[in-house]
Structures are given as structure tokens and as C-alpha cells.
Amino acid sequence: MTKNQTRFVPLLVSVGVIVGILIGSFFASHFSGRKLSIINTSTNKINDLFHLIDDEYVDSVSVPDLVEKSMPEILKQLDPHSAYISAKDVETSMQDLKGSFSGIGVQFTVYKDTVRVIKVVKGGPSEGVGLRAGDRIVSIDSKVYVGDTITADKTRNRLKGQKGSQVRLGIVRPGQKQMLSYVVTRGDVPVKSITADYKVNDSVGYIRINSFGDNTYSEFLSALAQLNTQGFRGLILDLRGNLGGYMQPAVQIANEFLPKNRLIVYTQGRKSPREDFRSDGRGSYQNLPLVVLVDETSASASEILSGALQDNDRAMIVGRRTFGKGLVQVPIEFQDGSMLRLTKARYYTPSGRCVQKPYKLGDEEDYEADLLLREKHGEYYNPDSIKTSGQKYKTVRGRFVYGGGGIIPDVFIPADTLNMTSYFREAYLNGLMYQFAYVFTDNRRKQLSGISGLNNMITFLKKSSLVEDFATYAEKNGLRRRSRMLIQSRTLFERYLISNILADAIDEEAAIIYTNRSDAAVQTAVKLIREGKAFPFSATAYAHPSSASVFFHIGTDRKVALVSRLLHTTSFYPLAQWYEPKKTHNGKLSVM
Numbered sequence: 001m002t003k004n005q006t007r008f009v010p011l012l013v014s015v016g017v018i019v020g021i022l023i024g025s026f027f028a029s030h031f032s033g034r035k036l037s038i039i040n041t042s043t044n045k046i047n048d049l050f051h052l053i054d055d056e057y058v059d060s061v062s063v064p065d066l067v068e069k070s071m072p073e074i075l076k077q078l079d080p081h082s083a084y085i086s087a088k089d090v091e092t093s094m095q096d097l098k099g100s101f102s103g104i105g106v107q108f109t110v111y112k113d114t115v116r117v118i119k120v121v122k123g124g125p126s127e128g129v130g131l132r133a134g135d136r137i138v139s140i141d142s143k144v145y146v147g148d149t150i151t152a153d154k155t156r157n158r159l160k161g162q163k164g165s166q167v168r169l170g171i172v173r174p175g176q177k178q179m180l181s182y183v184v185t186r187g188d189v190p191v192k193s194i195t196a197d198y199k200v201n202d203s204v205g206y207i208r209i210n211s212f213g214d215n216t217y218s219e220f221l222s223a224l225a226q227l228n229t230q231g232f233r234g235l236i237l238d239l240r241g242n243l244g245g246y247m248q249p250a251v252q253i254a255n256e257f258l259p260k261n262r263l264i265v266y267t268q269g270r271k272s273p274r275e276d277f278r279s280d281g282r283g284s285y286q287n288l289p290l291v292v293l294v295d296e297t298s299a300s301a302s303e304i305l306s307g308a309l310q311d312n313d314r315a316m317i318v319g320r321r322t323f324g325k326g327l328v329q330v331p332i333e334f335q336d337g338s339m340l341r342l343t344k345a346r347y348y349t350p351s352g353r354c355v356q357k358p359y360k361l362g363d364e365e366d367y368e369a370d371l372l373l374r375e376k377h378g379e380y381y382n383p384d385s386i387k388t389s390g391q392k393y394k395t396v397r398g399r400f401v402y403g404g405g406g407i408i409p410d411v412f413i414p415a416d417t418l419n420m421t422s423y424f425r426e427a428y429l430n431g432l433m434y435q436f437a438y439v440f441t442d443n444r445r446k447q448l449s450g451i452s453g454l455n456n457m458i459t460f461l462k463k464s465s466l467v468e469d470f471a472t473y474a475e476k477n478g479l480r481r482r483s484r485m486l487i488q489s490r491t492l493f494e495r496y497l498i499s500n501i502l503a504d505a506i507d508e509e510a511a512i513i514y515t516n517r518s519d520a521a522v523q524t525a526v527k528l529i530r531e532g533k534a535f536p537f538s539a540t541a542y543a544h545p546s547s548a549s550v551f552f553h554i555g556t557d558r559k560v561a562l563v564s565r566l567l568h569t570t571s572f573y574p575l576a577q578w579y580e581p582k583k584t585h586n587g588k589l590s591v592m
Contacts, residue, residue, distance in 0.1 A: 077362040079343050081327045087337030095191065097213035097245050102163040105189040106131060108155065109438065113148050114138065115155050118438065118504060124189040129182050131171070133504075134445050138179065139170030161186050174445075193245070196238075196512040197223035199230055204526050208238040208512060212245025212301040217252040224256075224285065234289040234529035236522060240319060244300025247347075254308040256283035257290060257315070262350070262396075264308040267328055269345030289534040290315040291525035294409060296371055296380070299323035306407050307349035313397040316534045317409040318521055321379065321386055324357030324370075324405030349407075351393035357405025380415040411528070413521045419492050423485035427474055428496070435477075436470045437500030448505045458514060461501060467493045 054063045071084050085093055095101035105124020106117050115137040120127045138146050140158045159167060163186055171180040193216040196208040205227040209216060227235075247265075254264045260281025268274040292306050292315050303322050309315035326348075329341035346354050359367045378385040389404035402408060427433055441448065451457050467490055475481045486493070495515065503511040516522045528534045 076364060079327060079361065080359055080364050080367045081325070081329060081341075082343045083329070083341040085339045085341070090337060090339050097193075097211060098191065099213055099215035100188040100190050102160075102186055103189045104159055104167065104184045104186055108137070108152075110150060110152055110155065111435075111438070113150065114146050115150065116438075116442070119507075121189050125184050125187045126182075129184055131169075131182060131184070132173065134174055134442055136172040136174075137169055138172050139168075141168050142170075145170075163187055174442075192219065194219045194223055196509040197226065198509065198513060199227065199232060200236065200516065200522065200526055203231075203233045204236060204529050205230075205232040205234070206236045206238065206516065206522070208240075209242055209302075211242060212247070212249045214246065216245065216249040220249070220253055220256075234291075234534060235285070236291050236293065236525045236529075237315075238293045238522075239298045239302040239306060240293050240295040240521070241297045242299070242302040243297065243323075244302060244325065247301050247304060250301040250305040251277050251308075254305050255279045256285050257288065257309060258283060258312055259286055262312050265304045265347050265349065267345045267347045269328070272328075272345040289529050289532075291528055291534050292317050293521050293525060294319040294322050294407060296320055296323060296374060296406075298407075299325040303355045303407050304347060304349075307353065307355060310401065310407060310410065311350040311353075311393075311395050313395050313399065314535060316411060316525075316528055317407060318411040318525055318528070319409045319413050320415070321374075321408050322355075322406040324355060326354050326356030326405075349393075351395055351401055353393050353401065353403045355406060375415075382414070383412040411524060413524060416520060419489050421482075421485035421489045423479075423482040424489040424492055427470075427479055427493075430479065432474045432477060432479060433470065433493070433496050434500055436473050437497055437504060439473070440466075440469075440497075441501055441504040445505075454502075454506065454510050454513060457502065457506065457510075458498065461498045462494070466497045466501075470497060 050063050050067065053061065053066065068086060075082060075084065091101075103124070105121035105126045107119040107121065108115050108117050110116070117126075117131060117133055117135040117137065119133050120131050137155075138144065145155075145158070161167065166183055166185050169182045169184060171182060173180055191213065193209060193211045193213045194207060195210045196206065198206055200206045205224075207220065207223050207227075209220070224235075251264050258264070258279035258281075260279060262279040264277045264279060266274055266276045290309065292309055294302065294306050294317060298306065298319075299322065303325065306315075306317050306322065310317050326346050327343045328345040328347055330344045332340040332342060334340070346356055348354050357370065374380060377387070379387070386408060387404060388402035388408070391403045392400050393403060395401060448457070451460055467486070470493060471481050471486055495518065499511040499515050502514055525534075
């Protein structure tokens with residue numbers, strides 16, 4: 001792979017969180033003299049170690065830097081979700097959940113040594129001054145900014161700044177000979193946590209929640225209100241790929257569907273007394289048929305919401321076992337702006353299940369490998385391969401559900417890998433499909449903008465020779481053509497290419513609408529609502545022979561390996577809210 005290809009591999013949207021925990025302040029009064037004080041505790045020993053290095057080490061070293069570098073190593077001995085975040089990363093780690101952040105409001109990628117604007121964020125500062133998708137940023141504050149040394153991280157650092165400050169951008173726009181100049185005043189850039197809300201058919205609405213942030217609940221109510229104006233009699237709530245966020249909106253959303261005084265979730269820890277969160281009975285959708293979609297990348301707040309609805313027999317849960325993140329962290333801020341997130345409690349579903357999957361203190365590697373092990377054991381293809389603790393719990397209506405980590409769905413949907421080949425996986429992992437989709441869109445922006453309506457756009461793309469053109473493009477970029485595998489995976493290639501082009505040319509909702517038309521989980525959810533099996537249902541109806549809550553097995557076993565994401569999430573409890581920021585995420589774009 002060339003250097004340009006490497007830099008084009010999908011970029012992370014969120015800055016990763018350093019796993020670990022700060023054990024306390026390492027510095028008290030300055031240590032002087034050669035004789036160590038009497039060490040009564042391990043904390044004193046650590047204090048003395050750093051003071052000794054500062055006073056007597058042969059070379060001059062930065063003790064604060066040593067502290068920063070040492071903490072992750074020390075803290076690997078704790079749980080996987082306690083975390084220390086350096087001062088420079090605190091703001092970035094929070095921005096996805098705050099509803100907005102300070103920036104210029106563009107999505108960009110670095111391609112062929114140039115920063116290219118993928119999309120201008122609606123309602124952001126760049127939209128107001130006239131920047132467009134397809135623009136090339138070639139100078140920042142009157143300094144040339146092109147070449148093989150630029151990266152996404154460097155670009156973010158150059159573009160970010162205080163709200164109200166200005167940045168001057170030199171822009172090359174395809175089709176115009178002269179370079180354009182724009183002065184952008186940095187301001188609030190909205191971050192949406194609901195990426196799609198529309199009607200799947202005449203009677204069923206669909207809402208996808210990407211994360212749980214400050215504005216998620218208000219966005220959710222707005223989406224429901226919009227669906228109400230169109231008329232709908234059932235709802236599909238899609239939490240697949242949702243790694244979590246604030247707990248409060250998850251509780252608020254559950255409250256919309258539950259009668260009064262139903263337990264939604266409770267938390268408890270060694271030094272944290274049990275605290276219950278209950279419904280207040282004021283929810284407006286207590287009788288709306290409801291299906292919730294989950295998978296192995298649904299974590300934390302997603303599991304709180306799906307677990308609450310399952311244990312209260314209020315919704316049918318469809319998909320695969322969720323991630324299994326049930327630890328709660330409390331945030332501790334330090335004077336230098338850094339932050340500690342310390343695990344203080346676990347959360348439990350109404351039936352008493354702890355969602356947290358098993359882990360060993362200090363064994364982060366095995367914890368991270370869990371999703372790959374699920375694939376190896378066949379869990380993504382057969383519900384009988386799901387590992388549980390064996391401990392049974394009962395829902396409100398007496399159905400059995402199981403502990404052991406994560407939420408086990410009522411209706412199992414196997415991973416669809418029927419046509420997946422090693423050729424497809426290699427193209428996906430190298431970012432070549434996304435890269436091709438970007439180039440295809442970038443070269444045809446004027447033509448694509450002239451196509452009105454999603455269906456017309458899909459028809460145009462299906463008539464294009466996308467798969468053949470991609471294979472040629474991929475071969476030129478280092479991926480050898482494998483004709484038999486190309487034929488076998490043709491449907492998958494077409495689906496991924498079209499969805500990426502729709503996301504670039506229109507928006508993410510358009511891509512979701514397109515992929516949902518062939519999505520087994522969505523189609524199963526529609527069927528359940530249509531047949532009256534979403535809600536209510538009896539305690540014994542549709543029971544699986546094992547008496548677990550896996551009632552249906554939709555589809556057949558698949559033998560081709562699933563490409564899994566290794567996920568981490570972190571949660572903490574700030575005042576009256578709960579928070580589980582994403583630790584890693586398979587994003588495509590950089591946002592600033």
C-alpha cells in the first residue's frame with residue numbers, strides 16, 4: 001500500500017481514551033536530603049520514587065512526563081474502563097456527547113497530500129461563509145498547507161481554536177481557476193446523536209441512535225413528533241453500533257415507554273449504596289409496539305435501555321448479544337485539567353442482571369479479544385453458542401433471562417457473511433471501498449447534485465459499473481483482482497459502495513435508508529410489528545426450548561469469518577448524569 005493509501009484508511013472520529021486510573025497526587029512537600037522518610041504505605045513509596053528521581057537521578061528528566069507515562073502502566077492492573085485522560089485530550093473525548101463543539105464545521109480527509117472537504121456540517125460556521133464539499137484546503141492562515149507531511153491530526157490542531165477566533169483558509173475549488181479565500185470564525189458545531197429517523201413503510205417508524213449525549217432525548221422526542229405527523233403504529237429503535245454515552249437520556253427514553261414506578265436500572269458498588277431509577281408514568285408512548293435492534297457493538301447506555309425494556313416485557317429485542325459493559329465511573333478533575341475516571345459501581349437491569357461481562361484485573365488483552373472469540377465460538381451465527389453464566393433471572397411477566405454479560409436478544413439474527421470473501425475483507429480493511437466511493441463522488445459532484453430523490457440516485461448508481469470500476473481501481477492501488485471472489489461478493493461490494501457514495505453525496509440517513517432495505521434485522525422487526533408480536537406478548541409465547549429469552553433464530557449459519565470491531569467504552573457518573581464516552585470507534589472522517 002502506498003503512503004497515500006495508508007493515510008486514507010478510515011480516520012478515527014473520537015480521540016482514544018488512555019486506559020488506567022490515577023492513584024493520587026504524587027507530590028506533596030518537596031523532598032530534600034539523601035535519607036528517605038519511613039515508608040508506611042505504597043502511596044508514600046511512589047511519592048518517594050519520583051522525588052528520588054527528581055533529586056538524584058544521573059540525568060535531568062521531566063518528572064511530570066514520567067508520571068503521565070507511568071500511570072497507564074500502573075493502572076493496567078485495574079478494570080478495563082477506569083481511565084486517565086490527559087488535559088489535552090479531555091475536551092476532545094467529550095465533544096461527541098456535548099451536543100456541539102467549537103470548530104469550523106467540516107468533515108475532511110487527507111488524500112494525495114491535500115486536505116479535502118468531504119462535507120460541510122449543517123448549521124456550522126463553514127456553511128455560513130460558503131465552503132462546499134469537494135473544496136481543497138491548500139493554505140491555513142496564509143501559510144501553504146499541502147505535501148506528504150500533513151496528517152489528519154496536524155490538520156485538526158491547525159484548524160481548532162477558541163470559539164470566536166478566526167482562521168483564514170485558502171481554497172482550491174474544482175472548476176474554478178483562481179484560489180478562493182475564506183475567513184471562518186470558529187463557533188459551535190452541532191453534533192447529532194440521531195443519524196436517521198424515517199418511516200420504513202406506511203405504519204412503522206425507524207430511529208437510529210448513534211450515541212447518548214446531552215441532546216439525545218430532545219432529538220428523540222423531535223423525531224417521534226415528526227413521525228407522529230406522518231402517522232405510525234409501531235417503532236424500530238436501532239441501537240446497533242451505539243457504544244454508549246450519558247445514562248440520563250437512556251433512562252429518559254425508557255421512561256417514554258414504561259408505566260409508572262417501573263424499575264429502569266439500578267447501580268451499586270462496594271462503597272456506593274444502591275440507587276434506583278424508576279419511571280414516572282408520564283411517558284407518551286406506553287402502548288406503542290416497539291422493537292429494539294442490538295448487536296455486539298451495542299454497549300453501556302444502549303444496554304441500559306434495551307435491558308430495561310426487555311426486563312419490563314415492554315419491547316422485543318432483536319439482533320445479537322450486546323457488548324457487556326456495566327461498570328460506572330466517577331470523574332475526578334485535576335488542577336492541570338486532566339481527568340480521572342474511576343470505577344465505583346456496577347449497574348444492573350431491573351431483573352438484577354449485571355450487564356458487565358467477565359474480566360480479569362490487569363488482563364486487558366483478553367478483554368479486548370472477546371468479540372473475536374465470540375466469532376470463533378460461533379456465537380454470531382448460532383444462538384446456542386452464546387455463553388451465559390447459567391444464572392437465571394425473571395422478567396416482569398416471568399420470562400427467563402440470563403446473566404453473564406450483555407443483553408441476549410429475544411430474536412436472534414445471525415451475522416450475514418454468506419457472500420463475504422477474503423478479497424472483500426481485504427478491500428474493506430484497507431479502506432479501499434471508502435476511498436473509491438470518495439473519488440467517485442468527488443469526480444461527479446455536479447452530476448450527482450442534479451439527481452433528485454434517493455430512489456433516483458440509487459437507480460443511477462445501480463446502473464453504473466461500480467463493482468467492475470472498483471476492482472480496477474483497487475488493483476491499481478495494490479489489491480490483486482480475484483475474479484471468482486469478486487463474483488461471489490458482488491452483492492456485498494455493491495451494497496457497501498452505494499451506501500458510502502450516498503453518505504458522501506447526500507447524507508448518512510440516505511445511506512441508512514438504503515442499507516435497511518436489505519437488512520435482515522430491520523425486516524424481521526417490521527414483520528414482528530405487523531404480526532402483533534412486538535408488544536404485548538405473553539410470558540410463554542415464542543419460548544425457545546432452552547427457556548432463555550432467545551425465541552427465534554432468523555436465518556442460517558454462516559461459515560465465513562466476521563470482521564469484528566474491538567470496542568472499549570468508559571462510563572462515569574458526573575453529578576446527576578451518567579456518562580460512557582467511546583473509547584474506540586471505526587470512523588471514516590475527521591471532524592473539525
